Amino acid sequence: MKIIRKIKLMQEYVKRQRKAGRTIGFIPTMGALHEGHLSLIRQAKKENDIVAVSIFVNPTQFGPQEDFKKYPRPLAKDVRLAKSAGASVIFNPSADEMYPAGYQTFVEVGKITQGLCGASRPGHFRGVATVVNKLFNAVPADKAYFGQKDYQQARVIQQMVKDLNIAVQVVICPIIREQDGLAMSSRNQYLNAEERKSAACLYEALKVAKAMIKSKIKETAKIKKEVRNIIESNLLAKVDYIEIVDAETLEPAKMIKGKVVIALAVYIGKTRLIDNMVIG
Numbered sequence: 001m002k003i004i005r006k007i008k009l010m011q012e013y014v015k016r017q018r019k020a021g022r023t024i025g026f027i028p029t030m031g032a033l034h035e036g037h038l039s040l041i042r043q044a045k046k047e048n049d050i051v052a053v054s055i056f057v058n059p060t061q062f063g064p065q066e067d068f069k070k071y072p073r074p075l076a077k078d079v080r081l082a083k084s085a086g087a088s089v090i091f092n093p094s095a096d097e098m099y100p101a102g103y104q105t106f107v108e109v110g111k112i113t114q115g116l117c118g119a120s121r122p123g124h125f126r127g128v129a130t131v132v133n134k135l136f137n138a139v140p141a142d143k144a145y146f147g148q149k150d151y152q153q154a155r156v157i158q159q160m161v162k163d164l165n166i167a168v169q170v171v172i173c174p175i176i177r178e179q180d181g182l183a184m185s186s187r188n189q190y191l192n193a194e195e196r197k198s199a200a201c202l203y204e205a206l207k208v209a210k211a212m213i214k215s216k217i218k219e220t221a222k223i224k225k226e227v228r229n230i231i232e233s234n235l236l237a238k239v240d241y242i243e244i245v246d247a248e249t250l251e252p253a254k255m256i257k258g259k260v261v262i263a264l265a266v267y268i269g270k271t272r273l274i275d276n277m278v279i280g
């Protein structure tokens, strides 16, 4: 399988594929691939002739106190996994290739970035939107695949694609979970055995919230309180946020109406995990 490290070579590769009449599916990742990423690659393989996967740990989306340095980078394993799931090419640029000396352009998506993770991680979505925009230029694909686990990220990217008229179709794929319901994430590997057990409380709480909504409870405050109780009954868990928002605008909802997302960010020990459920 081809591994390309230069933007220009990546663009030329895509150009050649297009000239030959092939469609391109693209999965941007930061590596440390797990079953969630592989499900995106498999989906892209079904829908496109060529599947490109980028592996780049993007410095601009990490805050100064965050885990940029310790973020796992098992490149050889990632290449093997991506290939086995059907990837045709890996784009693995260096930080200098993406952000050369003198770099000064950033993409800011508006309101939709301000709540949820945007409130707890200032500058995060500016970094995400910027790098995804650059990746879309490096890998001009027909379709790009993102996981629903990062729901706000997926919506931010959809908004950016719409606002900037980027010619790519954004596909959001379902969350892939471990047996106990924990959403798959590269950061799960930071958890020790005890924390790993506790981490299942996010999904437990989401299931209870869903059941409350099904039983026609409409006040989101009531639902959020119950979710908080479940999570906080766990000694290792510390809530960052629990929100119920409109699925389109991400505005907080007072009452359950239309399509909503129950979104959580919870520290288990030092590891910050996110999860969500779309209802309606």
Ligand code: PAF
Pocket: 028, 029, 030, 031, 056, 058, 061, 128, 131, 132, 150, 153
């Ligand atoms: O979800 C991720 O892995 C990253 O935020 C992304 C979209 C690859 C941008 O760096």
